[in-house]
Amino acid sequence: MSDITKQSLSELVENIKGKKLSSREVTKAFVERSEKSKELNAYITEDYVNALNKAKTFDEKPNLDLKLPGIPMAVKDLFCTKDLRTTAGSKILNNFVPTYESTVTQNIWNEGAILMGKLNCDEFAMGSSNETSFFGNVQNPIDKNLVPGGSSGGSSSAVAAQLTPITIGTDTGGSIRQPASFTGTVGLKPTYGSCSRYGIVAFASSLDQAGPMAQNVKDCALLQEVISTYDEKDSTSIDFKRNEYSKELTKDIKGKKIGIPKEYRVDGMPKEIEDLWKKGIEYAKDCGAEIIDISLPHTNYALPTYYIVAPAEASSNLARYDGVKYGFRAEGENLIDMYEKTRSEGFGAEVQRRIMIGTYVLSSGYYDAYYLKAQKVRKLIKKDFDDAYKKVDAILTPSTPSSAFKIGEKTNDPVSMYLNDIFTVPVNLAGLPGISIPAGHDAKGYPLGLQIIGKAFDEQNILNIAYAMEEKINFKNNITDWWIE
Amino acid sequence: MSKSKSEYLINRNDNQYEVVIGLEVHAQVTSESKLFSTSATKFGAEPNTQVSLVDAAFPGMLPVINEYCVKQAIKTGIGLKAKINKRSVFDRKNYFYADLPQGYQISQFKDPIVGEGKVILDMPDGQKEVGIERLHLEQDAGKSIHDLDPKNTFVDLNRSGVALMEIVSKPDLRSPDEVNAYIKKLRSIMRYLGTCDGNMQEGSLRADVNVSVRKKGSKEFGTRCEIKNVNSIKFMQMAIEYEANRQVDLIEDGQTIDQETRLFDTKKNETRSMRSKEDAHDYRYFPDPDLLPLEVSDDFIENLKSEIPELPDEKKKRFIEKFKLSPYEANILVSDIETSNYFENVIKKSDVKLATNWIIGELFAALNEKNLEITESPISPGNLSKLINLIKDGTISGKIAKTVFEQMMEGDKDPQKIVEEKGLKQESDPKALEALIDKVIDDNRDKATEYKSGKVKLFGFFVGQVMKVSGGKANPQLVNEILKKKL
Numbered sequence: 018m019s020d021i022t023k024q025s026l027s028e029l030v031e032n033i034k035g036k037k038l039s040s041r042e043v044t045k046a047f048v049e050r051s052e053k054s055k056e057l058n059a060y061i062t063e064d065y066v067n068a069l070n071k072a073k074t075f076d077e078k079p080n081l082d083l084k085l086p087g088i089p090m091a092v093k094d095l096f097c098t099k100d101l102r103t104t105a106g107s108k109i110l111n112n113f114v115p116t117y118e119s120t121v122t123q124n125i126w127n128e129g130a131i132l133m134g135k136l137n138c139d140e141f142a143m144g145s146s147n148e149t150s151f152f153g154n155v156q157n158p159i160d161k162n163l164v165p166g167g168s169s170g171g172s173s174s175a176v177a178a179q180l181t182p183i184t185i186g187t188d189t190g191g192s193i194r195q196p197a198s199f200t201g202t203v204g205l206k207p208t209y210g211s212c213s214r215y216g217i218v219a220f221a222s223s224l225d226q227a228g229p230m231a232q233n234v235k236d237c238a239l240l241q242e243v244i245s246t247y248d249e250k251d252s253t254s255i256d257f258k259r260n261e262y263s264k265e266l267t268k269d270i271k272g273k274k275i276g277i278p279k280e281y282r283v284d285g286m287p288k289e290i291e292d293l294w295k296k297g298i299e300y301a302k303d304c305g306a307e308i309i310d311i312s313l314p315h316t317n318y319a320l321p322t323y324y325i326v327a328p329a330e331a332s333s334n335l336a337r338y339d340g341v342k343y344g345f346r347a348e349g350e351n352l353i354d355m356y357e358k359t360r361s362e363g364f365g366a367e368v369q370r371r372i373m374i375g376t377y378v379l380s381s382g383y384y385d386a387y388y389l390k391a392q393k394v395r396k397l398i399k400k401d402f403d404d405a406y407k408k409v410d411a412i413l414t415p416s417t418p419s420s421a422f423k424i425g426e427k428t429n430d431p432v433s434m435y436l437n438d439i440f441t442v443p444v445n446l447a448g449l450p451g452i453s454i455p456a457g458h459d460a461k462g463y464p465l466g467l468q469i470i471g472k473a474f475d476e477q478n479i480l481n482i483a484y485a486m487e488e489k490i491n492f493k494n495n496i497t498d499w500w501i502e
Numbered sequence: 503m504s505k506s507k508s509e510y511l512i513n514r515n516d517n518q519y520e521v522v523i524g525l526e527v528h529a530q531v532t533s534e535s536k537l538f539s540t541s542a543t544k545f546g547a548e549p550n551t552q553v554s555l556v557d558a559a560f561p562g563m564l565p566v567i568n569e570y571c572v573k574q575a576i577k578t579g580i581g582l583k584a585k586i587n588k589r590s591v592f593d594r595k596n597y598f599y600a601d602l603p604q605g606y607q608i609s610q611f612k613d614p615i616v617g618e619g620k621v622i623l624d625m626p627d628g629q630k631e632v633g634i635e636r637l638h639l640e641q642d643a644g645k646s647i648h649d650l651d652p653k654n655t656f657v658d659l660n661r662s663g664v665a666l667m668e669i670v671s672k673p674d675l676r677s678p679d680e681v682n683a684y685i686k687k688l689r690s691i692m693r694y695l696g697t698c699d700g701n702m703q704e705g706s707l708r709a710d711v712n713v714s715v716r717k718k719g720s721k722e723f724g725t726r727c728e729i730k731n732v733n734s735i736k737f738m739q740m741a742i743e744y745e746a747n748r749q750v751d752l753i754e755d756g757q758t759i760d761q762e763t764r765l766f767d768t769k770k771n772e773t774r775s776m777r778s779k780e781d782a783h784d785y786r787y788f789p790d791p792d793l794l795p796l797e798v799s800d801d802f803i804e805n806l807k808s809e810i811p812e813l814p815d816e817k818k819k820r821f822i823e824k825f826k827l828s829p830y831e832a833n834i835l836v837s838d839i840e841t842s843n844y845f846e847n848v849i850k851k852s853d854v855k856l857a858t859n860w861i862i863g864e865l866f867a868a869l870n871e872k873n874l875e876i877t878e879s880p881i882s883p884g885n886l887s888k889l890i891n892l893i894k895d896g897t898i899s900g901k902i903a904k905t906v907f908e909q910m911m912e913g914d915k916d917p918q919k920i921v922e923e924k925g926l927k928q929e930s931d932p933k934a935l936e937a938l939i940d941k942v943i944d945d946n947r948d949k950a951t952e953y954k955s956g957k958v959k960l961f962g963f964f965v966g967q968v969m970k971v972s973g974g975k976a977n978p979q980l981v982n983e984i985l986k987k988k989l
Contacts, residue, residue, distance in 0.1 A: 096562075097562045103561070110561065113561065115560070115561070116555075117555060117560070117562075119562060214562070215563075217562050218561045218562050219561075221791070222792050223791035249566065250564060251564050251566075252564065252565065252566050252792060252793050252794055253791075253792065253793075330791050332786075333596050333606055333786070333788070335605075336596060336598065336604065336605020336606060337603060337604050337605050339598060339600075339605060341603070341657070342558055342559065342603055343560070352600055352655070356598055376786065379596070379787075380786060381784050381786070384786075384788070
């Protein structure tokens with residue numbers, strides 16, 4: 018079979034189960050394509066030899082009842098993988114090899130998948146363009162010198178460029194959906210508490226959530242079904258009845274009420290985005306959904322709230338990287354000197370910026386004005402959604418306020434960079450599921466995404482809506498393999 | 503509350519100062535595993551052998567609350583007659599130190615698991631109630647070891663993450679003696695409950711001591727200083743005395759007291775400034791997003807209430823009412839659970855009054871001399887009650903009993919056997935005693951004459967002579983009776 022890497026996850030699973038392809042053939046194809054794609058810089062750590070060996074072992078005694086039988090997969094380098102270096106895109110963890118496996122990746126290996134390597138990401142998942150990674154920029158396969166989005170930029174690039182049939186990212190403020198939107202792929206941020214955070218390098222604990230990134234909605238549903246489990250090792254994991262998302266997937270969304278929030282028509286939003294949204298509304302109608310105008314009145318406060326809550330938690334979560342126990346250590350005259358040198362040299366500028374913001378907003382005298390106020394606003398934002406969901410089943414918005422931008426274009430303007438997350442951040446603050454699907458192109462031919470936001474634990478519903486709309490939209494990613502050596 | 507001659511005041515230049523003390527006691531929760539991990543908590547293990555990935559704060563590791571520690575804290579709250587908060591919140595207290603792997607301590611700041619309660623102290627001049635402000639759960643830090651190497655510091659994380667209860671008193675204590683009584687009572691309650699072993703040598707119980715002074719009669723509090731991490735009652739008392747006098751000297755000298763954190767130097771017997779209020783850490787407390795608020799149901803609390811044993815105050819009341827003990831005796835016997843258990847085992851089969859006296863008197867003195875705890879007593883409660891029964895039924899005299907007791911202390915021998923083997927049985931046959939007495943009177947004719955002519959003091963002499971001749975075995979009561987008749 019010649020174009021193995023062009024197959025979707027579902028096709029590969031079918032072919033392996035039907036013994037038309039072996040795991041080794043599939044793994045070899047993705048390894049070879051990954052090796053020819055170094056220019057994308059999607060990988061931080063490659064584990065190809067082990068992957069091929071594992072594939073061979075799988076083929077010797079294939080268990081074809083598994084959901085991901087012998088499927089090779091690279092994952093974001095924020096997931097701790099036993100015996101394979103895990104860096105979180107940071108110099109401070111450059112030499113860190115976990116002795117343990119994250120619950121989410123363990124769930125994936127338990128279903129027969131094989132680890133190919135660790136994918137690039139913004140340092141500690143702090144960024145919207147993958148430019149804060151210690152391991153360098155990632156190229157968007159859509160066009161040279163175009164960012165793949167962030168923080169799961171290596172993941173979005175690798176899926177779009179078909180270096181891996183599917184992958185996982187993490188989403189704290191949009192880090193799955195925005196890169197999916199920038200690369201013409203599908204990304205789901207599940208309900209907070211759906212996927213265990215155990216073994217995922219923490220950025221902002223109350224917002225972080227792992228999720229699948231795929232070429233299509235069906236693949237996305239299958240991976241979500243695998244990774245979402247209740248986990249006693251994560252106190253915020255929620256024990257709810259999880260669907261078999263891929264099996265229960267349906268395009269029948271007749272009569273579903275879909276809300277259009279007026280507050281998402283932000284000032285200065287490009288006409289292309291406005292048009293895309295309108296088109297999306299028409300597609301939804303075509304699928305039989307009912308469109309209802311709604312209001313999410315506190316939307317304007319979401320971004321500032323996020324940029325208080327997330328850095329506050331991050332400033333504390335990142336305190337453990339102090340050079341004492343593991344990771345990078347700079348020599349110092351004494352303990353304080355060692356701390357200062359280790360953290361100054363070990364963390365990049367964006368991470369340091371956020372640690373400073375977080376430390377500031379938690380400081381005595383400022384706590385009430387920033388952190389406490391932000392928590393109150395967060396409750397109001399959540400209430401906005403609760404109120405809206407009395408009237409609708411899901412909400413449709415654009416995924417991002419623009420298409421992908423050029424590498425370096427926004428690096429000196431953090432606020433403009435932060436604005437990228439304006440449509441995704443409220444979903445994290447409210448702990449809701451959201452999915453980005455590719456829905457069109459801008460004038461430059463770059464992909465644009467639409468976001469469908471669901472009720473808590475209602476992943477099935479937004480997957481169904483996405484599945485139905487996907488067919489109507491019939492999006493084709495225009496990838497020319499310009500980077501192939 | 504009663505104020506009398508035992509009031510603790512500092513006198514300077516005609517001014518009398520009262521000392522105001524509040525304690526923050528850190529009590530290690532008795533638990534096999536740590537507050538948020540499954541690592542063991544055994545004392546004295548090899549360094550870094552009881553450390554999990556969570557305790558060492560590896561990337562992606564998450565805390566999971568240990569339900570047993572929560573139960574222990576609630577039980578302690580019940581023992582302190584305190585309000586149990588059905589909803590409490592774990593916060594992060596952020597600071598950097600090499601033995602704090604997470605870079606923050608998980609503690610409870612605004613919403614502790616236990617609210618206001620009280621502890622009753624038995625002071626020489628009456629009872630005193632000390633208010634409890636709160637009790638919260640928190641993690642212990644690891645240990646930095648600075649003296650193993652001239653340049654490097656070593657870190658042992660065995661303690662890292664061990665569950666502590668911080669018990670904060672109201673500023674109700676007024677003297678080193680009250681502090682002594684308070685710590686002992688708190689320790690006693692927790693040992694009754696099995697929630698903290700109270701072992702100060704092993705660091706299971708230590709305290710931060712807040713001290714301020716004010717002129718007697720003043721209603722306002724003075725500026726306080728906090729003396730950090732004092733690990734024995736004696737040092738607490740010494741530190742308070744030093745610190746109170748230091749503050750009085752400053753006031754008398756027209757100076758003001760700076761609110762600060764101080765350290766007690768046990769070698770020099772003085773407190774030293776550690777950091778001023780301006781230099782105080784900004785701990786940037788905020789709710790730990792890795793943990794949900796801790797919620798407990800009424801049923802959960804009620805179930806724990808049903809597991810609470812009889813506590814010292816109730817036991818004392820029962821001992822006084824049921825066994826007619828004096829408050830003094832009852833206090834001593836209930837002060838720790840092992841003593842009260844010993845006492846109750848002895849009196850199962852023997853006289854309460856005698857048992858009380860023998861335990862508080864002979865047994866305590868003997869144990870004290872050998873530096874033994876009651877649980878290590880060579881004499882079992884069963885054998886002590888046998889000894890008491892031998893006294894009670896007149897088989898041996900109290901004096902002989904002391905000899906037997908001494909032998910029992912050498913190894914838990916049956917007192918009955920000792921009496922038989924050594925022929926210590928009391929002589930209570932009136933005829934045999936009469937013969938003895940006749941001989942003594944005969945040998946001391948002159949003294950007998952003097953007695954008869956009115957020198958009654960000589961009666962004691964005759965008793966002594968009879969006892970001597972009998973080798974101490976004569977029944978003293980019978981000797982008295984027969985002597986009176988014969989003389």
